[in-house]
Amino acid sequence: EVQLLESGGRLVQPGESLRLSCAASGFTFSSYAMSWVRQAPGGRLEWVSVMSPNGVDTYYAGAVRGRFSVSRDIPKKTLFLQMNTLTLEDTAIYFCAKGVVRGALRAPFDFWGQGTVVTVSS
């Protein structure tokens, strides 16, 4: 059974950093694109970042490029999102999500975690 479990979200002040984790199980972690998607209060989904199945290629939404960095630990089957210089606009639920097509970068998400809440406030 595929499971994705995010952690690391908490209340931080503007300008601070935070690292989120997503522990994966039930599938071959290194064979699928993995993404971070966030949902701000009010509900709109925003695709934050994606890492290709081979881990070589990473892409970021314009709002976070240069501040956020995605990485992974294959033996631990864990995806990370390092978030620096956080702003009020980064307040959201952060989900990790698995691509549905093995080996493909461009794929929709067939499994999502339950999300971890990041609140940026002074």
Added chain:
Amino acid sequence: VVLTQSPGTLSLSPGDRATLSCRASQDVTSSFLAWYQQKPGQSPRLLIYGVSSRATGIPDRFSGSGSGTDFTLTIDSLEPEDFAVYYCQQFASSPGTFGQGTKVEI
């Protein structure tokens, strides 16, 4: 690519047909368009991808169509559990984008 969904809210009754629209600011290759359902307090669930292919376990009352810049999700004969928010997503670019959502309410 900006995705614009309409209407923002759809007020219907069980048994009705729901027709949801997703318009892209530029052509989206059909195979790179998907639809999700999200209920309060839950993560989104994949319904349709490749414009018209149903994800595993999705009932056949859900169908997708469209091409170019205009795409449609149709729900035939709404069930009580179908009242939720629906999002379209394009993944032709990396990372892709989502529409702002359509709420289907009773």
